[in-house]
Amino acid sequence: MSWAKRAVLALLTAAAAASVSACEPEEDSGEAAPSCVYVVTYEGRTYQDVANVEFTVGHELGTATQPPCDDTGGRNRSEEPSTTETAYAVDGISPTVAIAVGDAPDDVVFVAVRSGNELPAEVEKLIARSW
Template sequence: MSWTRRSADLLVAAAMVTSVAACTADSGGGGASCVAQYTYQDITYQGVGNVKFTLGKKLGVVTAPPCEDTGGLGKSEEPVTTGTAYEVDGISPKVAIAIGDTPKTARFFAVHSGSELPPEVQKLIDGS
């Protein structure tokens, strides 16, 4: 599979694995959707799909900022979404965590540097 195709598949999968409430564009058309992002201990993570991982111990609470692309609500009117962070075996929580209401529903999230994923995450995706 080509790198471009794999990247496109990852982006689509990441958009589908969000546990943040979906935000939609206004009826004026053409607006963007919110990205699945959470913050844990001042580190921001984005959803990554198609990653096989082993869940570790419970870490604590994550927060997600309110979606600001739909207009109409002020920042103080929309609550911050929260979830539970879990370790991912073999990867530092500074690189990736799993997030979900329960261990069974936890999804994989990683830090991003531009369009690059950390090597540890890419290794899991590649199955190496």
């Protein structure tokens, strides 16, 4: 891998890690607005969205759950319902590592399990191949 691709990959990884800092208010025209990291659970594992990944959607796996956003820290999470979306396999990657979620196979978000701020090696390889 070239030096330029490694630098871009490092920047993308750092940006993804920074987005993992969870829910924080964003400034929008002087007013605070809620902003949450896209998180879903599937079969007891928690996945977070990963940008800039080219992948192929596989077969339908089941249902993934998106918990309510708790961006204020004081709101009762039971006040907002969880939502569900269809979970799909990602060709070439185990569902224990990454899945795609959405309403239809052509309208999905790539999500992966993280270890701290680290992405699994399989996901890093997909990102590198996307460049």
